[in-house]
Amino acid sequence: MSGGVDSAVAAARAREAGHDVTGVHLALSRNPQTFRTGARGCCTLEDSRDARRAADVIGIPFYVWDMAEQFHESVVDDFVSEYAAGRTPNPCLRCNEKIKFEAVLDRAIALGFDAVVTGHHARLGADGLLRRSVDIAKDQSYVLAVLTREKLDRAMFPLGDSTKTQVREEAAARGLAVADKPDSHDICFIADGDTKGFLAGRLGESPGDIVDGRTGTVLGQHDGAYAYTIGQRKGLDLRVPAPDGKPRYVLSITPVTNTVTVGPREDLAVDTVTADRPIWHGSSTPVECEVQLRAHGEVVTADVTVDSDGLTARLHSPARGVAAGQAIVAYRPDPAGDIVLGSATITAGSRAAETVAAETVAAGV
Amino acid sequence: MAYLDHAATTPMLPESLDAYVAAAREIGNPSSLHAAGRHARRLVEESRERIAAVLGARPSEVIFTSGGTESDNLATKGVFFARRDADSRRDRVVASAVEHHAVLDSVDWLAAHESAVADWLPVDAACRVDPAALAALIDEHGDELTVISVQWANNEVGTVQPIAELAALAARAGIPFHTDAVQAVGQVPVDFAASGASALTVTGHKLGGPVGVGALLLGRDVGATPLLHGGGQERDVRSGTLDTPGVVAFAVAVEAAVKTQPEYSARVSDLRDGLVARVRAAIPDAIYNGDPVHRLPGNAHFSFPGCEGDALLLLLDAQGIACSTGSACSAGVAQPSHVLVAMGADADRARSSLRFTLGHTSTGAEIDALMAALPGAVERARRATAWKTPRG
Incomplete structure (x- = not known):
């Protein structure tokens, strides 16, 4: 239970369906003060309190599980090393794979629970098939598709048949104070949303060339190839305009030579x-x-x-x-x-x- | 429900609750001059006398506070300020490494904000402070010490400290000695005058009184700078309207707890010894933490190798058994106990610990309920530690 509206309603539905439900909030920061404050994140003391109050209202036991070390190793360190290797990781996907449906699931099963219930927007019905949510805009099947059959057999997603609007309405009807809590969007462990700054702090500056993919001409310099994403157009800060005057995009990142290659949109x-x-x-x-x-x-x-x-x-x-x-x-x-x-x-x-x-x-x- | 967490808080004694309700029905601020005020004042002063009488203090030495945390703050910070103001060479604070956070964090705060030097007295594997360590510190820094604070008994592992010996060393050097006796009053004999301490913390809700009221016993000659400023109701050391019903109920509870202490201790330590023997028989590798002899009667504290304490707590809680991991929490996250770490336990042993504490309502049936659940919970919690090991 992150402290948000989705997991609160998921817990309430699981309980109403007759399951013996226990609420678990994950403490993912080594120092809870350092993660984002306010209502946007999922890892602050305030979020922990919101989750606890939701569990009270639903009428289920509630505990905080400290997963900070596992989260750091499996998600944060992986995030940094993937960028360092020129790749673009998805930390939410990794968190589902390694934390929610591995560390938490394994511990829960060992303690005698049968499944992990989350507030993800995806459908997982009696046929065992993972499907998109009815709310296409909120669908999270993309970040759950990494789950193996074995993990899916121990997962429950009670929200897949509802839109986010319906979930919020239900939360309000159930008297859950988190009904109006804003959605979280950004990466929970990057407090200020500045991914580039976060990576620079961990990987250091590493200047290299920005080159034209067709001609090999050096067009400019970068402070660290990790700050670029394939398809990125803004922030290239190239002094030399393209001959045709059209925008250029990041085509590839080559960590070995610390090169960012750019070119026209069609080369993407x-x-x-x-x-x-x-x-x-x-x-x-x-x-x-x-x-x-x-x-x-x-x-x-x-x-x-x-x-x-x-x-x-x-x-x-x-x-x-x-x-x-x-x-x-x-x-x-x-x-x-x-x-x-x-x-x-x-x-x-x-x-x-x-x-x-x-x-x-x-x-x- | 089997309630095995009396060291966290214990049910109010019926006579204390009755006294609270009776006093709460009446009107009157003890500081008011009219008849209603005088009546409230009389209730407060009678309560003060009752507490003083059973704890070996003079009534004027009883300063009512909001409880253990406030009393500990006043005894450490308040006495530090007063002693340093009297002689600026004094800038050191001494405390045992196993104090409750109310003392621990007060001393840390003085170090961080008042440039105080913190001297932590180590403990042995049984959690006992060695008086020789304090003697050595006094020899070396006696002129610089402001206050020495050592708890009467530890709240986690139940070890009772050699308070008379430690207080005598402090008294010989003329240094105020404070003891946090929150866990001790009603459990073991506590006599303020006989102990030789200059200040002693006691609180209501650990001995059958209400939560939110306690006292600092403070010798008349021990200066303390107030931390709360206002009306100066309590000897000009503590301000705030006196909580008449709370004070009355607190006094009833202190009196009852102290007067029944010998029988209580015999009964509860028998129950506790039975619990310990049964746990050891059922889980042979369980480690019994703390001092086997110098120990609170109701305390049984174990480490269960290979288990997470918070997993055990969850499993027992689900079967209606309330106990504690005995460690500090932040956002509900268990940190390794500073007490066990100070006793030389490694982080795994510290994290695998569980505290069972008995009290005046404890019964053999509650221990039966614990023993019906504990072996299975330990077995299951051991399996659950596998989640810690990352899979390939």
């Missing part, structure tokens, strides 16, 4: 995505399905193959801003909620030569 497009560490739920491949390449990102149709080398997706239409380290999640469209087929961690995006040629022609170069 990829039609093949490779990924490793696949979690695949059984159905045979290749399979035509939809893939999502970042949180709340667009969905494209693709042919997905999973084999011993990992996951490969051939996109039916090019996608842009595909960053290594993000998850690729495959869905099968379904009227009862798109079904998660599996997920994997993106290692690279590439373009088939014929696609490059076709686009070059189309661009009139």
Whole structure:
């Protein structure tokens, strides 16, 4: 129970369904004062108090579990080292994988509980299939797709059939004070929302070149390649304008040479995505399905193959801003909620030569 | 429910509750001059005399406060300020390493904000302070010491300290000696005059009185700078309208607890010894922490190797058994106990500890309930520590 409205209503529903429910708030900061204050975060003393009051109202026991060390090792350190390696991590996904559905789940099972209930917006019904929430805007199946079958069998998501608005209304009707509490958006362990500053504080400044992807010309300098994300356009601060005057985007980050490569928007497009560490739920491949390449990102149709080398997706239409380290999640469209087929961690995006040629022609170069 | 957490707070004695309700029905500020005020004043002063009589103090030495934390703050910070003001060379504060946070954090605050030097007296593996350590400190820094504070008995592991010996060393050097006797009054014989201490903390809710009222016994010749300023109601050392019903109920509870202490101690220590023997038989590798002899009658404190104390607490709580990990909390997160760390325990042993404390309502049936649940809980908590080890 984070202290937010979703987990409070999830707990209330689980209890109402007849389960013997115990509320657990995770203390994730080594020093609770250093995490974000106010109503936005999920890790402050105030949030702990909000969670406790929700548990009181629901009528369930409540404890705080100290997961600060595990969180730091599995999520914060991983976040920093992924950026250092030129990848773009998703810490919420990692937290679900390593904390909520590993450290917490393992401890809970050992203590005699049967499942971990969370307030995530996703559906997990009697058929055991993980599906998108009815509230597409709030859907969190993307950051849950990393859960294995074994973990899903011990998970309960009671909110998947409700919109966020309905959850808030229900919280108010149940007398939960957190009904109007603002949603949390940013990364909970970066108090001021300044990811670049957070990384700079841990990785130090590391100046290097920003180069043109087509010509190899050095266009400028950066203070640390970790501050850039694939597809980024703003903040490049290049003194030399592109010959065609069009904006340039980050195409790739190469930690070995500490280089940030930029180029025109069309060079961002990829039609093949490779990924490793696949979690695949059984159905045979290749399979035509939809893939999502970042949180709340667009969905494209693709042919997905999973084999011993990992996951490969051939996109039916090019996608842009595909960053290594993000998850690729495959869905099968379904009227009862798109079904998660599996997920994997993106290692690279590439373009088939014929696609490059076709686009070059189309661009009139 | 099996309530095994009397050291946290113990139920009010019926006679104390009755006295509270009776006094709360009446009107009158003890500082008012009219008849109602005089009546309230009489109730307060009679209470003061009752407390003084059973604790070996003079009535004028009883300063009513809001409880243990305030009394400890006044005895450490207040006496520090007064002693340093009298002689600026005095800038050291002495306390045992196993004090309650009310003393511990007051001393830390003096060090951080008043440039005081904190001298922490170490304890042995049983949590006892060695008087020789205090003697050595007095030899070396006697002229610089403002106040010495050593608890009568430890709130976590129940060890009773050699207060008379420590107080005598302090008295010989002319240094005020304070003892936090919150856990001791009603449990073991406590006599302020006989102890030789200059100041003693006692509180209501640990001995059958209400929460929110306590006292500092403060010798007439011991200066203390007030921390709360206002009407100066209590000897100009403590301000605030006196809580007449609280004081009355507190006095009833102190009197009852002290008068029944011998029988209480015999009965409760028998129950406790039974609990300890049964825990040791059921969980042979359990470590019994604290001093086996110099110990509060109601305290049983164990480390259960391989368990997290807070996991055990959760499992026992779910079966209606209330106990404590005995450690300080921040946002409800258990930190390793400074007491066990000072006793030389490693962090794992400190985190694996659980405190059971008995009191005046304790019964054998509660211990039966504990023993029905504890072995299974320990076994389960041991399995749950596997979550600590990251999976490959």
